[in-house]
Amino acid sequence: MRVDNLHIAGLGCYLPRPYPAERAVAEGRYEAAEHRNGGWTGAAVAGNISPPEMAVKAARTALERSGHPAADIALVLHASLHEQGPELWTPHQYVLRHAVGTQVPAMEVRQGCNAALGALELAHGYLSADPARAAALVTAAENFGTERVDRWRYQAGARMKRPSILGDAATAVVLSSRGGFARVRSIVSASLPELEEMNRPRGPLFPPNRTRTGRIDLVARVLDYAHDNPGAATLARKSLDAGRTEIALRAIEDAGLRPSDITRVTHVLSGGPEYIRAVLEPLGIDPARGVLDFGRHLGHMTTSDQLAALHHLVETRQVVEGDRVLMINNSFGVSLFGAVVEITGNPSWATGSPSAYKEWK
DSSP: OBOSSOEEEEEEEEOBOEEEHHHHHHTTSSOHHHHHHHOOOEEEOOTTOOHHHHHHHHHHHHHHHHTOOGGGEEEEEEEOSSOOSSTTOOHHHHHIIIIIOSOSOEEEEOBTBTHHHHHHHHHHHHHHTOTTOOEEEEEEEEOOOSTTOOTTTTTOSTTOSSOOOBOOEEEEEEEESSOOSEEEEEEEEEEOGGGGGGGSOSSOSOSGGGGSSSOOOHHHHHHHHHHHSTTHHHHHHHHHHHHHHHHHHHHHHHTTOOGGGOOEEEOOSOSOHHHHHHHHGGGTOOGGGSOHHHHTTTOBOGGGHHHHHHHHHHHTTSSOTTOEEEEEEEETTTEEEEEEEEEOSOOTTOOSSOOOOBOOO
């Protein structure tokens, strides 16, 4: 879908200080072989601050940079994947209350690692429906320091060809119909619902307390799926790869561009060089245009990967006015997303060097 009037007016990013992988190895949290072979040097660890609290910090930065007063924000969407706080609580209303302070609609978007990107498309539709709506705020935040998740081993070992570790972060973007330092030129999304079974644990879906105890083991679910459906896992991977490539190429075409026109690519911060090649080479894009190095000391920040990477590219002036960024992602479920963002100006906060990390305690 070609997009004509959607701008990025402000970006904010809350990155906790990375916890050194070497320290995690010494403490027995992270396998030494995984550290040697995986390439991860650290994971951003937030401590006891909740995801919505981090989201508020990122949102305040994005709002300040956007030039939009709180009264301009017509919608707040909060993207999430893991636990945000107490059960039966509304983290999106918390973000609205503490970051914006008005009474506009606020909603939570849960679409796995694609939640923030999906929220961009939803926000675009909301702003387009009424010319009087000037801006929308999208936030994303995760803290994997819970007893249900082992950030150092969640995809470890010979069970997975794409091992990674989990990092904590929060990001925010102010989308504007009036202007900004970048504009969204295209958005394309799709789903492969026939693959939802890959991430579903064996057994009945209800009551839910059956899956609310012990560690969450996503790898075991995929392996169970492959065991019960011989050959299905291979076909699923081929379907996912083909779908992701198709979505990305459509996003580039809808933007009126060719793959050679893409300056940089944001993608999931997971796996290694082989995985990034598998994502970008089918598009005819040099894997060096990816952002894997940015994520190596932070880990896979799930819902914040894309916006954190875009923030980093802009802040460090690795992309400047006239450059185009392809944002491409897939998430379990399976959802697919692609967008092209063109940098139309160099914001004052793009200093050429990254912001300092927040202290880890």
